[in-house]
Amino acid sequence: MQGSVDPLQPSVKSPFLSPSIQAMDTMKRLDLNLLTTLETLLLERNVTRAAERLHLSQPAVSAQLARLRDLFGDPLLLPTRRGMVPTAMAVELLPALCQALDEVRKTLDVHRPFDPLAANLTLTIACTDYVQAAVIQPLAADLSQAAPGIRLAVRHLSPEHLDAQMSTGEVDMALMTPDHGPESVRYRLLYSERYVLIGRKGHPAFERPMTVERFVALDQVVVSLRGGTFTTQVDGMLAALGHTRRVVLSTPSFLFIPRIVATSDVVALVPERLVRGSPESLHIVDAPIPVPPFDVGMLWHERTHAHPGQRWMRDRIGDLVASF
Secondary structure, three states: OOOOOOOOOOOOOOOOHHHHHHHHHHHHHOOHHHHHHHHHHHHHOOHHHHHHHHOOOHHHHHHHHHHHHHHHOOOOEEEEOOEEEEOHHHHHHHHHHHHHHHHHHHHHHHOOOOOOOOOOEEEEEEEOHHHHHHHHHHHHHHHHHHOOOEEEEEEEOOHHHHHHHHHHOOOOEEEEOHHHOOOOOEEEEEEEEOEEEEEEOOOHHHOOOOOHHHHHOOEEEEEOOOOOOOOOHHHHHHHHOOOOOEEEEEEOOOOOHHHHHHOOOOEEEEEHHHOOOOOOOEEEEEOOOOOOOEEEEEEEOHHHOOOHHHHHHHHHHHHHHHHO
16 A cells, blocks of 8 residues: 555654663663662762772773763763763653662662671761761771771761752761651651750859859850851740840850860850760859750661661661660
């Protein structure tokens, strides 16, 4: 019949058949290692950091990136002065890629035994500087003996970005006040923390029991996580009692407050675990007003829940904190 088309004619290409053939050809040339490299590159956006995370050399990762570019027919990552930025195709690929690889990892992890002494694992933890001092420091010392092959990568806690960071694997775990965490993650309470008042050894204000009136007359340092703020919830509590305190220093970090206090006449209200073990240089007394305590919890994403290494780490952290 005139105008009919032979379905076997090689010169005629079906728009529905060609993508499938192309996808099958790509799959034949792909392997799981390449997909893992692609995921890591898209998350790190830096060949050097990706190589460290994959435990490969930088030339090896660069070679795999070249293969991936050829396979996908797209640059995937474009170099800039501050690293690399993903192309539109790469941004579109990342969520599905992470989900697919997570399913593979979950299937393999369920039946994989975990030996902490032989483990080779990197755990990325997001937390504040206070938690670094209170939990990460003793944890690092503990792991050096219990699991020397486990590495900790500590990141600054960014609650507004945490959900996305956990979903993509940028962050494995967060140690934080659970009220500020995403609702989509799992949670385990580690401990409740209280505030104490610290001053230098020999400070005359600590020779007698501290009262609210004497407290507000002292020069004080406060922590403002966002920087530049000289008031906290304590000032609201004092105002309700008819008092105003003198804040002479505001800092975004807890870590160097004990040193400042130990070498000057300023005082500070700080979490108790921050100054545990420092009685030789500081007076540590109960807060003169009932500052509400706060909880510190461990948050993790469903994608890492069944991972035997991460499960071991969560139990280890819980046991370590309980032993303090």
